Amino acid sequence: MHDYFVANPDNRRLMQWGALEGPADDDTVVETARRKTAILRRAQEDGLLDPSWDPLDILVFVNQLATAWADGPRSVALDDAAREAFLVDRRAAIVAAVGRLFPAGG
Numbered sequence: 001m002h003d004y005f006v007a008n009p010d011n012r013r014l015m016q017w018g019a020l021e022g023p024a025d026d027d028t029v030v031e032t033a034r035r036k037t038a039i040l041r042r043a044q045e046d047g048l049l050d051p052s053w054d055p056l057d058i059l060v061f062v063n064q065l066a067t068a069w070a071d072g073p074r075s076v077a078l079d080d081a082a083r084e085a086f087l088v089d090r091r092a093a094i095v096a097a098v099g100r101l102f103p104a105g106g
Contacts, residue, residue, distance in 0.1 A: 001066035002094055006087055012070050033059065049102055058102055065094050065101075 005012040033056070040055035049058070069090035078086055 001063060002070060002091055005067060005070035009070070012067070048104060053102065061101060062098055065097050069094065 036059050037055040040049065040058050043049045044051040044053075044055065069087075
C-alpha cells in the first residue's frame with residue numbers, strides 16, 4: 001500500500017476525500033474487509049500469523065502503518081535524491097514495524 005500510494009498520490013487524496021464524506025459502510029467496502037480478514041484468519045489458522053490478534057485489528061493497523069508516510073515527502077522540502085532516500089527509509093520502517101507487531105507464527 002505504501003508503495004502504491006507513493007506512486008499514485010492522487011489516488012491517496014481521493015481515498016482521504018472519500019473518508020471525509022462519512023463512514024464507509026457500503027457493500028463493496030464491507031465485503032472487501034470481510035474477504036481480507038478471512039485471509040488473515042486463515043493465515044493465523046495455518047500458523048503464519050500470531051492468532052492472538054483479531055484479524056480486523058491486523059488489517060486496520062497494517063493499513064494505517066502502510067499509509068502513515070505516504071504523504072510525508074510532500075510535507076518535507078526534499079530534492080529528488082533526498083526524497084527517494086526518505087521513502088526507502090520510511091518503507092523499511094513500515095516493514096520492520098509490521099514484522100514486529102505481527103511476527104510469523106511458529
